[in-house]
Amino acid sequence: MVNDKKKESCSPTMGSKGSMLWIVGITLAMFIISFIVTRDLPWKPQYEVRYEFRVRNYFKNVEGPERVMSGLSLHDSHWLYGYLQQLLINDHIAIKLKYDNTEKITLLATGSDSAAVASSAAALYQMADDTMTRFGDDLCRRLAETLRNELTLLPSTRNDSLAAFEVELHRQLEAVELKNAGGEKYLGLLNKAELPQARKTPARGWVILLSMVAAFLFSTAACFLRKRERAHEINR
Numbered sequence: 001m002v003n004d005k006k007k008e009s010c011s012p013t014m015g016s017k018g019s020m021l022w023i024v025g026i027t028l029a030m031f032i033i034s035f036i037v038t039r040d041l042p043w044k045p046q047y048e049v050r051y052e053f054r055v056r057n058y059f060k061n062v063e064g065p066e067r068v069m070s071g072l073s074l075h076d077s078h079w080l081y082g083y084l085q086q087l088l089i090n091d092h093i094a095i096k097l098k099y100d101n102t103e104k105i106t107l108l109a110t111g112s113d114s115a116a117v118a119s120s121a122a123a124l125y126q127m128a129d130d131t132m133t134r135f136g137d138d139l140c141r142r143l144a145e146t147l148r149n150e151l152t153l154l155p156s157t158r159n160d161s162l163a164a165f166e167v168e169l170h171r172q173l174e175a176v177e178l179k180n181a182g183g184e185k186y187l188g189l190l191n192k193a194e195l196p197q198a199r200k201t202p203a204r205g206w207v208i209l210l211s212m213v214a215a216f217l218f219s220t221a222a223c224f225l226r227k228r229e230r231a232h233e234i235n236r
Helices: 002-009 012-037 077-087 114-152 160-179 204-235
Strands: 047-055 094-099 105-111 187-189
Touching (some): 077 114, 094 114, 105 114
């Protein structure tokens, strides 16, 4: 009786049914996951340009920025994200903006014309750079003026503490002026090597289908190996 029950529980019919349900479940789960993960992909292949950047943190350059921040609104990454959202225009080029917890802004442009996609994304990024340059130049100018004024107000007779303070003021002034000298002064472009070329995106349907096929093959192979292992255990 015990042997009969054991043979019944490992019968090919019941094993095949359970395996099929498991394979279908894994494949269906992969369909749901891939459908969610690929929500940003178009159903038809299109051209895409992605800019990833952050606004420079002005507070890290000079200690005590409250000395000159009065009267200046803070233009950080979150502010720039909101500002760029207002500039988006519904056109044949689809442009999306994202903002994450690391203060990174992602500008994603997609369309059927690679040249138009690249130029639209570059134009919006240039607007962001120009906006932050105007604000950043004004802020750095005020910071530099404040630091120079503090240096001129230092007494001629100085002890060790004042001498160390003077060195620190010079360091802060140098940091402000060097950062303001040129190049990417206020926006840090994180994926510069990929730009400005547009790349063609995969079709969402194909990505979902390939994910399901991979899940089906993996689960089928896993079931086959499991059956072989059970058969080996029974025959021992």
